[in-house]
Amino acid sequence: MDQIKKFFTEQDQFAQHSGIELLKVDAGKAWAKLEIQPWHLNGAGTVHGGATFTLADFAFAVAANSHGTLAMGINTSTSFVNPATSGTLFAAAEEISLNNKLGSYQVRITDQDGRLIAQFQGTAYRKSNAILA
Amino acid sequence: MDQIKKFFTEQDQFAQHSGIELLKVDAGKAWAKLEIQPWHLNGAGTVHGGATFTLADFAFAVAANSHGTLAMGINTSTSFVNPATSGTLFAAAEEISLNNKLGSYQVRITDQDGRLIAQFQGTAYRKSNAILA
Amino acid sequence: MDQIKKFFTEQDQFAQHSGIELLKVDAGKAWAKLEIQPWHLNGAGTVHGGATFTLADFAFAVAANSHGTLAMGINTSTSFVNPATSGTLFAAAEEISLNNKLGSYQVRITDQDGRLIAQFQGTAYRKSNAILA
Amino acid sequence: MDQIKKFFTEQDQFAQHSGIELLKVDAGKAWAKLEIQPWHLNGAGTVHGGATFTLADFAFAVAANSHGTLAMGINTSTSFVNPATSGTLFAAAEEISLNNKLGSYQVRITDQDGRLIAQFQGTAYRKSNAILA
Numbered sequence: 012m013d014q015i016k017k018f019f020t021e022q023d024q025f026a027q028h029s030g031i032e033l034l035k036v037d038a039g040k041a042w043a044k045l046e047i048q049p050w051h052l053n054g055a056g057t058v059h060g061g062a063t064f065t066l067a068d069f070a071f072a073v074a075a076n077s078h079g080t081l082a083m084g085i086n087t088s089t090s091f092v093n094p095a096t097s098g099t100l101f102a103a104a105e106e107i108s109l110n111n112k113l114g115s116y117q118v119r120i121t122d123q124d125g126r127l128i129a130q131f132q133g134t135a136y137r138k139s140n141a142i143l144a
Numbered sequence: 145m146d147q148i149k150k151f152f153t154e155q156d157q158f159a160q161h162s163g164i165e166l167l168k169v170d171a172g173k174a175w176a177k178l179e180i181q182p183w184h185l186n187g188a189g190t191v192h193g194g195a196t197f198t199l200a201d202f203a204f205a206v207a208a209n210s211h212g213t214l215a216m217g218i219n220t221s222t223s224f225v226n227p228a229t230s231g232t233l234f235a236a237a238e239e240i241s242l243n244n245k246l247g248s249y250q251v252r253i254t255d256q257d258g259r260l261i262a263q264f265q266g267t268a269y270r271k272s273n274a275i276l277a
Numbered sequence: 278m279d280q281i282k283k284f285f286t287e288q289d290q291f292a293q294h295s296g297i298e299l300l301k302v303d304a305g306k307a308w309a310k311l312e313i314q315p316w317h318l319n320g321a322g323t324v325h326g327g328a329t330f331t332l333a334d335f336a337f338a339v340a341a342n343s344h345g346t347l348a349m350g351i352n353t354s355t356s357f358v359n360p361a362t363s364g365t366l367f368a369a370a371e372e373i374s375l376n377n378k379l380g381s382y383q384v385r386i387t388d389q390d391g392r393l394i395a396q397f398q399g400t401a402y403r404k405s406n407a408i409l410a
Numbered sequence: 411m412d413q414i415k416k417f418f419t420e421q422d423q424f425a426q427h428s429g430i431e432l433l434k435v436d437a438g439k440a441w442a443k444l445e446i447q448p449w450h451l452n453g454a455g456t457v458h459g460g461a462t463f464t465l466a467d468f469a470f471a472v473a474a475n476s477h478g479t480l481a482m483g484i485n486t487s488t489s490f491v492n493p494a495t496s497g498t499l500f501a502a503a504e505e506i507s508l509n510n511k512l513g514s515y516q517v518r519i520t521d522q523d524g525r526l527i528a529q530f531q532g533t534a535y536r537k538s539n540a541i542l543a
Contacts (some may be wrong), residue, residue, distance in 0.1 A: 018187060024496065025192035028161075028183045038175025049162045053205065054151060054275075059158035060205070060217050068193045072186065084193050085512060086485040086533050088221040088354035090381045090400055092374035108358035108393055111537060112511075115356045115396065115486060127374055130381065132398055134485050134533070136358055142187075167280060218379060219352040220281050221487035223514045223533055225507035241491035241526055245378075246402065248489045248529065260507055263514065265531055267352050267400070267489055269379065286451060294427075294449045311494035316427045320417060320541075321469065324466045325424035326483050331460025338452065338459070347466040350459050356424075 012036045012077065014143055019073050024068045029062060033073060039114075041073035046099050048087050048113030057094035058128075064089055067118040067131035070104035075135035081142050082135035085094060089131045098123045112137055145169045145210065147276055153204050159239075164196060166206060172239030173257045174206035179232050190227035193259075197222055200251040200264035203237035208247050208268035214275050215247060215268035222264045231256040245270055278302045278343065280409055285339050292335045295328060299339060305372030305380075307339035312365050323360035324394075330355055333384040333397035336370035339355055341401035343382050347408050348380060348401035355397045364389040411435045411476065425468045428461060432472060438513075439504030440458060440472035445498050449502050454536050456493035457527075463488055466530035468516040474513050474534035481534035488530045497522045498504035505533055511536055 016036045019026070026033075026043075030051070034042040045051070045066045053059040066086065075082035101121050108115040120129040149169045152188070159166075159176075163184070167175040178184070178199045186192040201220065208215035234254050241248040251264040282302045285292070286338040292299075292309075296317070300308040311317070311332045319325040334353065341348035367387050384397040415435045416423070419466070425432075425442075433441040443466045444450070452458040467486065474481035500520050507514040517530040 022187035023192070024183045024185050025195050026186070029194065050157045052157050053152070053159070054155035054209075055214065055216070059156070059198070060220065061162065061194065062158050062202045064197045064201065064220075065192070065194025080258065081188065083188070083227070084224055084355075086221075086487075087193065087197075088219075088222050088398060088485075088487055090219050090352075090377075090398060091217055092381050094216070105271075107396055108356075113358075117396070130373055130383070130398065132354060132356060132396065133297050141307075219354075219489075221352075221354055221531060223485075223507075223531060225512075225514050240529055241489075246491075248491050250529070263506055263516070263531065265487060265489060265529065288453035289458070290449045290451050291461050292452070293452075293462065294458070316423045318423050320421035320475075321480065321482070325422070325464070326471070326486065327428065327460065327464025328424050330463045330467065330486075331458070334459045334463065342453075347454065349454070349493070350490055352487075352489050353459065353463075356485050360482070377478055 015077055018143060027106040029065045031069050033064055036046040036073055036077050038077055039074055041070045041071045041104045043102045044099055047097050054090055057096055060091060063120055063129050066100055066102045070102035070118050071116045071133040074106060074116050076142050079142055081140040084133055086134040087131060088099050089129055091129045093128050095122050095125055095128050100128060148210055151276060152225040162198045164199055164202050169206055169210050171210055172207055174203045174237045176203045176235045177232055180230050190229055193224055196253055196262050199233055199235045200253055203235035203251050204249045204266040206223055207239060207249050209275050214271040214273040217266055218269050219267040221262060222262055224262045226259055226261050228255050228261050233261060281343055284409060295331045297332055297335050302316060302339055302343050304343055305340055307327050307336045308372045309336045310365055313363050320323045323362055326357055329386055329395050332366055332368045333386055336368035336384050337382045337399040340370040340372060340382050342408050345408055347404040347406040350399055351402050352400040355395055357395045359392055361388050361394050366394060414476055417542060428464045430465055430468050435476050437475050437476055438473055440469045440503045442469045442501045443498055445523045446496050449487055456495055459490055462519055462528050465499055466519055469501035469517050470515045470532040473503040473505060473515050475541050478541055479537040480537040483532055484535050485533040486530060488528055490528045492525055494521050494527050501525060
């Protein structure tokens, strides 16, 4: 898990560019956070759906790749249930199903008070390649 | 439409931060692009789902707000069908349904060769507020 | 809750036609079941996605209408993670978010052994009409 | 295509039970219809989301299996944009992407006047088995 965490922390450039920090990785699980900055906002002054999604998608990717073989996201569905404007967003990803070829994950995005901001569901296709050389 | 375009170009900070450019707005439609940079990539060396999604979500938001009243994205679903690694991504958003309270939009993300990269479906909830003061 | 249960049990004709039984209703929650019959199967000999979906959608509708005002499903997303061929399917719907106009629900479909068959996410738009006259 | 059409018409029991008729199959495409009966309705007197979904899911399955190898639906997302109460619903499924392992499809559900009732997006996982013995 340390190697997976190191890999994603160092190699996921868009997550870095978006200010996302990987907190923890377990088998089929991942936790990440994003401290909201003014540049995360949209024209309505709330956190951009793209920033919230990127946080969820990153936690999903880490959880899906935590088994050591390459997994690619093929489908995601996101419900945005509450707007956020400041503070910190947290992502908690967990595996709900896994077989040789496919994995399904759910990610909850909450704010610093535990309020649900968005709920994300993602499906990954698993290749046979190892993620780490 | 000029005012809507100006508003989103100037006020959507996360779209700016992600290198997205708004190309055109029509009633219920929007077009945008993203020139792929190394910092748009994920650990697998392909464009991050979060970057592709942000491009789609931005085009969706502009199309949904093109009628002049505030619309908030409540649900999105995205199929990632081909990876992209370099070049330019284009988003084309179109309205598939509209009533007083809800609008549904579809966004196609293609690369510079017209190859489909992702297909996005979004639902927006329409408030009564004007988007521009 | 008794009236809501009675209403859905008696008035939802397609749920009846599909062999679905409403087990219990609470505020924002619902449980239902479907005993798999040969006519629930598709050409591959597994339970049809439409039958699994109808079970989930019914539980979603009951949970969304459990507050007494009319709620209409506007978006659903379903991951089908394991096939089912015989036995009983159970749906458990729970509310993950609620405001005046919108409610979000998650439904887990499991078989008689507790194995996850499908996971469903639904958004409902809430009208001001009472569901019961 | 004649064999695929015959197979789905005869073997998909839940589609039959739901009153769905397969109209036409092409490579990556399918068309089906459902004549609305009182038993397709929900408690609100409109066509049940499960009936509309079953029609869309059936057209998706036929289109995904039209290449002759077994394809299983793994993810679907549906926007319900207009209610229907009587008349005929039509489904038109088309492939938006295809590779060895995955196919993506879009299905439009319209009524007899061409009004959009629902839009469906589905992803199928392709096995190596032939669908017809």
